[in-house]
Amino acid sequence: MDGQPAQVVVVGGGHAAAAFVNSVRRAGYAGRLVLVSNEPALPYYRPPLSKKYLAEGQSVEQILIRPPAWYDEQQVQVRLRTQVAAIDRAAHAVALADGGRIAYDRLVLATGAQPRRLPAAIGGDLDGVLQMRHLADADALAPQLQPGRRLVVIGGGYIGLEVAAVAAARGLQVALVEAAPRILQRVAAAATADHFRALHRAHGVELIEGVAPARLLADGHRVRAVLLADGRELAADAVLVGIGVQPNVELAAAAGLAVDDGICVDPCARTSDPHILAAGDCTSFEYRGQRVRLESVQNANDQAAVAAHTVAGDPKPYAALPWFWSDQYDTKLQIAGLHLGCDDALLRPGKTERSRSVWYWRGDELLAVDAINDPAAFATAKALLASGRSVPKAAVLDPAASFKDWLA
Template sequence: MGHIVVVGAGQAGASLVAKLRKDGFDGELTLIGAEPVPPYQRPPLSKGYLLGEMALERLYLRPESFYSEQGVTLRLGQEVTAIDPAERTVTLGDEMLRYDDLVLTTGSEPRRLPAAIGGDLDGVFVVRSLADVDAMAAHVTAGKRALIVGGGYIGLEAAAVAAKRGVQVTLVEMADRILQRVAAPETSDYFRALHGGHGVDIREGVGLERLLGETRVNGAVLSDGSALEVDFVVVGVGIAPATALAEAAGLEIDNGIKVDGLGRTSDPHIWAAGDCTSFPHRGRRLRLESVPNAIDQAECVAGNLLGAGKDYVPKPWFWSDQYDVKLQIAGLNTGYDRIVTRQGDGPTVSFWYYRGDDLLAVDAMNDPRAYMIGKRLIEAGRSADPAVVGDPAADLKALLKP
């Protein structure tokens, strides 16, 4: 059945090779990863792993032995530098590897601060890889002073871990409020209060002017003219799809590697899945940055490599852990025009996003029931009576009845 080469040994790549073998692919299968470790979970890096509550081996998606047992050639610590679509080869150092079909699961890359404002100083970290977090861990200790740049979920999760470790944390967000790009003001208000209660100094509408220090960062000047003394900096200003390899190979790029519903790129023998891709969805192109999307899309592509011919239909859901709060998100809130709040006990609350009478998404804080019911409704294409949602005495399960 030929040779399938998968470039990118993250969640999508690992899911794809496992699914291919499970579904009966018995040809040659190679998974190539630039990092020197087997595929691992990324979300716990900035949470349990950084806190020292999770051992390295528990990060691995599967034991390394799984790959050899499944006949998957694992090429770790090796970077693909070029793709030749005409010859159907990838370049690994001095080696050329031939493929019959190629799958790009290259993921995404963190945006970094420019060197001109101190982004290359020692003590400035991003949160993306195992190496990033290992380098940061020694600094996240009680009494240190940290600046977090960016008030999205990555920045807020980093702030929560640092605060729990006794670090004095200042977080700056250039937009008017934290989470402005991804959540309603109600969710922003909830997490601002949560972090404030743990001593985090959140400054909104304030950007970073420059970092200070000769070789190692020791301070920061903010856009409002204020200055901070800092021991380390965590940059959480978003991620970008890793498309350089695809672009150099002449593949179409559109907010990620452009794929059709099946996961095929502009080259008939090259496919892509996960964070690095944009795909058609309800008349527009969508790119999702989430573990569930990486798994589901990769498994869909695996099926299509074997002839299934099924378009990928995403079921978007996300999560974030901060302190003792688990945020679970179902759906996509793009285009909402009102929020219905369902208040539970203590820190339990959910925010329901509507466009007109249509339910689009749910943000649920420590409320797994609201999340699951909202998710089931959204996936079924059904809405929810706002009066029931907003009444804390009403039984949400009634919404699921036909």
């Protein structure tokens, strides 16, 4: 097609990269498309790594985003196990760690994020200290999931809690340590945290909040315990560190692109260089007057679709509604919206003892909802937020008030 870039290169092999190559073909881009990923596998769904893949031993094929044949059909040249080492903006080319170069007319950075690590000085590099981001991480943890073994999870965010749930259900002795005053401190209200704390304790997880790990203790080079700041020692056959991620912005920063927590992008997924776009966990952008960096499948997919339309010459600014989910034991949490900047959170009981929802407000503006085993609350919240509507707080607190009436 006239005016379209001749060659588009995507750096990354995760959700955003896979969504971009699909969306850009659907948007009518017919030029050369190259996907460069440092992973050994084709793009796969990451959420199952701390859920079904770990719990049920799914195969790699079951979690691939697209089957291998799809990339050939769509004429996407995939280069796996290939690290992009630098961007040469002047020459419009990327330099590979193996010495090769690939020219681009448009470059899409979908480099994702990497887990924060505990410093080696306190034992973060010991054998048996694991993280959870890539397939290889889940494969390293899987052999540890034997009944009776002791797992210490450091970090009470969603990934730490999900791994703790899988391990506890498998019969391990699980302790989870959160340095902040409570679990889910950064991402959810106290009411949501209360629910998940009780759930984990009911499944036998020793959940410790407000105490930092001081040091990991070893036998030789293998971790044997976590020493807490209050002097307690938690015996461990393995330690899972889930203390958040940092965006992979090194390539962008070294190339002089604007970076502020993530790679800065405009509503059409353009970076500060008009020939370079970015999508997914590696980006930061303006959302309702605040700069945010989202770590979710929804954002990776939707922002990649935005980038695809920009590349195909049909820009459509990002207007998606953030949403997220987490599975722990038989509990499903679904989150619509972003609670950032909220000044009030109200708990609405659900129809059953196991269901409830937490509604986040700034003044009278509804910002987000955490729906726990309550798909109707999630669907209602999504519809309300998507249409910019709210409901009176009194209605949320009234169990007799029906979602149907709010949507009418």
